[in-house]
Amino acid sequence: MTARAGFVAVIGAPNAGKSTLTNRLVGAKVSIVTQKVQTTRFPVRGVAMAGEAQIVLVDTPGIFQPRRRLDRAMVRAAWGGADEADAIVHLVDAAAELGDKPADKKARIDVETIVEGLKGAGKQAILALNKVDAVKREALLDISKRLFDTGVYSEVFMISAATGSGVEDLKKRLAELMPENPWFYPEDQTADLPARLLAAEITREKVYLRVHEELPYSAAVETTKFEERQDGSVRIEQTIVVERDSQRPIVLGKGGQTLKWIGQKSREELEVILDRKVHLFLHVAVDEKWADKKEFYGSIGLEYDS
Numbered sequence: 001m002t003a004r005a006g007f008v009a010v011i012g013a014p015n016a017g018k019s020t021l022t023n024r025l026v027g028a029k030v031s032i033v034t035q036k037v038q039t040t041r042f043p044v045r046g047v048a049m050a051g052e053a054q055i056v057l058v059d060t061p062g063i064f065q066p067r068r069r070l071d072r073a074m075v076r077a078a079w080g081g082a083d084e085a086d087a088i089v090h091l092v093d094a095a096a097e098l099g100d101k102p103a104d105k106k107a108r109i110d111v112e113t114i115v116e117g118l119k120g121a122g123k124q125a126i127l128a129l130n131k132v133d134a135v136k137r138e139a140l141l142d143i144s145k146r147l148f149d150t151g152v153y154s155e156v157f158m159i160s161a162a163t164g165s166g167v168e169d170l171k172k173r174l175a176e177l178m179p180e181n182p183w184f185y186p187e188d189q190t191a192d193l194p195a196r197l198l199a200a201e202i203t204r205e206k207v208y209l210r211v212h213e214e215l216p217y218s219a220a221v222e223t224t225k226f227e228e229r230q231d232g233s234v235r236i237e238q239t240i241v242v243e244r245d246s247q248r249p250i251v252l253g254k255g256g257q258t259l260k261w262i263g264q265k266s267r268e269e270l271e272v273i274l275d276r277k278v279h280l281f282l283h284v285a286v287d288e289k290w291a292d293k294k295e296f297y298g299s300i301g302l303e304y305d306s
């Protein structure tokens with residue numbers, strides 16, 4: 001058999017489950033997942049193998065109505081991921097298509113924007129209706145028909161990225177769509193994020209999981225030191241950057257309890273991922289302008305002027 005390899009962009013509204021699906025297809029955690037919208041900030045690659053085919057998934061930031069500089073850079077990066085891909089999966093949160101919370105309405109508008117974007121670019125995508133575990137079967141057919149009638153989809157899959165239902169079928173199909181190519185990555189490699197950045201992402205995930213309600217405008221995490229030590233352990237120093245003075249005590253918590261929790265959870269996960277002992281030191285800093293600094297964009301591969 002001939003080797004196949006290609007790129008699959010996973011696009012969709014914020015919170016559709018793109019990172020969950022990417023992790024599920026790869027079979028390892030390559031991208032962070034939280035209940036907060038706009039968790040993923042830059043395209044994250046995950047490598048899945050299916051027989052002779054290597055599927056390089058590109059988990060992208062959510063596509064939404066951008067307001068701030070960072071929003072614009074994220075949305076641009078998401079479309080950029082779709083531009084370069086051999087196949088596009090448009091992941092739609094089926095529960096949000098049916099719900100009437102403000103967030104659901106927002107998600108539906110974002111879905112329409114994506115449909116228009118695909119039309120404008122003359123691209124066809126695979127529609128994957130996600131979160132089928134959270135909605136009634138009958139409703140799925142209606143959503144699927146309505147979206148399929150837009151003409152931008154080649155086929156439809158109904159899946160649950162969380163439970164894995166339907167994901168194998170989708171994977172099989174993606175494998176067939178991969179062009180003949182030598183593999184881009186060694187067979188046993190699942191991710192290609194540099195360790196410093198990966199470590200920062202894991203900590204950012206813990207920050208969001210713990211204080212997402214109180215931090216409307218999200219924080220940034222920077223790894224300032226990543227030092228391999230003689231004894232095989234690694235010393236990691238990170239700064240959690242928030243935008244306002246009032247957010248510092250939120251991240252710290254009473255007597256530093258919240259920060260301690262964040263540090264502990266992050267360290268535990270990093271020890272598993274890096275497969276060695278981790279000494280993690282966290283600091284909290286306030287910088288009103290972090291989301292407007294050029295260096296920040298460069299460090300995560302986003303375009304400053306999007």
Ligand SMILES: Nc1nc2c(ncn2[C@@H]2O[C@H](COP(=O)(O)OP(=O)(O)OP(=O)(O)O)[C@@H](O)[C@H]2O)c(=O)[nH]1
Nearest residue numbers: 014015016017018019020038039040062160161162
């Ligand atoms: N019930 C259910 N929840 C899901 C499913 N897939 C993802 N979720 C949840 O949806 C939320 C968002 O998941 P993510 O994977 O972070 O979504 P995303 O599309 O990557 O979000 P952004 O990076 O913010 O654009 C998390 O709380 C997930 O646990 C699913 O199949 N069923």
Ligand SMILES: [Mg+2]
Nearest residue numbers: 018019039040
């Ligand atoms: Mg994500």
